[in-house]
Amino acid sequence: MAKNKKVYVAFLAVVMAMAFLILWGFNEQTMVYYSTVKELKDRGTEAYGRGFRVSGKVVPGTVERATDRVHASFVIVEEGETLRVEFDGILPDTFKEDGEVLIEGTMREDGTFQATNVFTKCASKYEPMEEDGSEGAKPTNAY
């Protein structure tokens, strides 16, 4: 019985260690808050430096890609509120003007959003064609 007890203590230690790891894993560095553009702006200075995830539509004509380095900048809009996003990475292949995007990153003090990740939501493209050919705007530059 005494030996059995030792076994249980060992198990308990392993389980507690894992529980601790999971609890410790949730902290300000790892948590990313879902937020609307408006909520993000309402937070004001309190939002600086924390992780957020916002979504919106890419405003056509606002996308600027640097030619001398890997950098892109664009404006997203959600329910009338706009936000400029700066991204030092390669935009996903499915990124399009007027397309839905999901952005993770931090708020900067100049009011722009520094993205660490840009995801695209592109479900509509794979739905059956309802309005054949009505989508006119083809990108002028393929690349």
Next chain:
Amino acid sequence: MLSDFGHVFLVLALACSVYALIASFMGLFRKSPELVRSGERAAIATTVFITLAILALEQALLSSDFRYEYVASYTNRALPVFYKFTALWAGQAGSLLFWAWILVLYIMVMLVTYRKRLQADMPFILGILMGIVIFFLSLTTFVTNPFELLPRPVLDGNGLNPLLQHWAMVIHPPVLYLGYVGFAIPFAFALGALMRGKADNEWVKNVRRWTIVPWFFLGMGILLGGKWAYMELGWGGYWAWDPVENAAFMPWLTGTAFLHSIIIQEKKDMLKIWNIVLIFLTFALSIFGTFLTRSGVISSVHSFTQSSLGPLFLGFVVFILVSSFGILFLRMDLVKSKARLESIVSRESAFLINNVVFVGACFAVFWGTVFPVVSEAVRGVKITVGPPFFNAVNIPIFLFLLFLTGVGPLVAWRKSSPQYLKRLFLWPTVAGVVTYIVLFALGIRHQYALLSFALGVFVTATIVAEYHRGAIARKKKFGEGYLMAAINLTLKNKRRYGGYIVHFAMVLIFFGVAGSAFDTEVEANLKKGESIRIGHYEVVYEGHRTGQDPNKQWLRTDLVLKKDGKLVKRIHPERHFYLVQEQPTTEVAVYSTLLSDFYVVLVGVDDESQAASFKIYLKPLVMLVWLGGLVMVLGTIICLLPDEIGPRPTERKLEPTTKEVTPVHE
């Protein structure tokens, strides 16, 4: 045409599967072998009709029959035939039909194998499995029908998402499905044994191979998905803790725990309830994985698979959990274990801790994945956790598992003496510590990477030592050559040595993942003739070309890769623009060696300056991840070989305490 009957085939298949379910249980209830037989025949008929439906859909896809919504959504005329064929699983409706087909094929193999041997269990098992078939057939018949017609036919289809046009992505879904679906079989064996009221160790013995097969496919599916992401998404990684990746990883974790813990039940008659719980969880997580993928409840990069099926799948998961755990609760008296643990330094304890840790890892992944939903429900704030959380929690857990990989298989059952432990572990421990010191002296300070390498060497040393001891023993006993002795040793004891090979494959994967701690990432903006240096490598940009084929426009750059001044290879990172989908894709160029991958992404070429910008990654040891996958194939095949192959199979029936289970050198 065959495709005109597609819908009819689906309805007939559904009718047959419902009959098979009713006949199986009614046959049991009325003790009528004839009824049970007719249930089996109905299951065969279900298989035939689903096969016909698959053929019908393939015909429509291959002939570009754009009367069908499915065909128009996932193919177009210019698509290569190969991708037309594989479009069967490119979309939701086809995938679900494909799911059902794989399941009935598994069921057929199972019926052929066990119908005679497990006569008493078979009606239960078949009834349960047909219930699962009915769920999927109902979805494809009523909710998301692949044979849905468009209001009016279109001239050309939408084409296949160009990101999915890659070999690894083509075989990734079927392989993953073979994994997910396959867990239905051990699940049904466990539940069937409980329902029949004879949940002894018999089902565990029968279920081992049937678990290794889906476990293997699930693992391969995960690796192929990683390979695809690495080659196609162009972000230089293969794993991102995305909810959909986690969805496949969770049943793999519990499935791995189950594969280990059934050994304990077989040999020590312990953990009966635990094993049943594990396989229930594994199957439920498989369906839950499909739910996560399909529902879009949790946003994921795999957003091309969102749909409204979420609630149906969640309902099915709840139904599976409630009914299976309900039955377990009612039959609790059948599955009480008598044996107890005697010592912490025993194989039972090591395996048990392994199990607890696997399930803990699974819980951590689960909690992190569903946290946005939970936090929103509880606190009203939607919070997600990304890779930093998963890495922080899982890396220590997996390092501990790696340690157990070295210890678990070697310590003796019941208890191990200190002398015995010393003999087993002295040299492997020395090897691990020396590895740590040498790497530290070389300037590596990344603790997790250091531990991965040290523990990996420790585990490898234990495995090599096992082979060595076994081979020497055989050499003495039978006079075989060393190599022959090692091969015969493996063939004579396939489970054990096949398992070692799988463990070694895991070590390779750990090495590959640890290598990512030393990734370097560089941006380069190069005019024609300019070059940039990264590590020992240098790349020269020589220019670009453009062109077009029916499917896409392409932009191709020419780079010369040099190592220490010598030409190694010409590489060509590209960007494609798919015309039908109006979507660009990145085609990375990778120069792989065992030591590192030189990985180049073309970001674009500036029209005015003609300068090209690239993102270049130098990624050490990535190759070992894929190599680990190949070694895992080998190890799994050895585990699955029939017992008859090899010299004098003595391991036919494993009694709970045969001598065979103690290490050969004792």
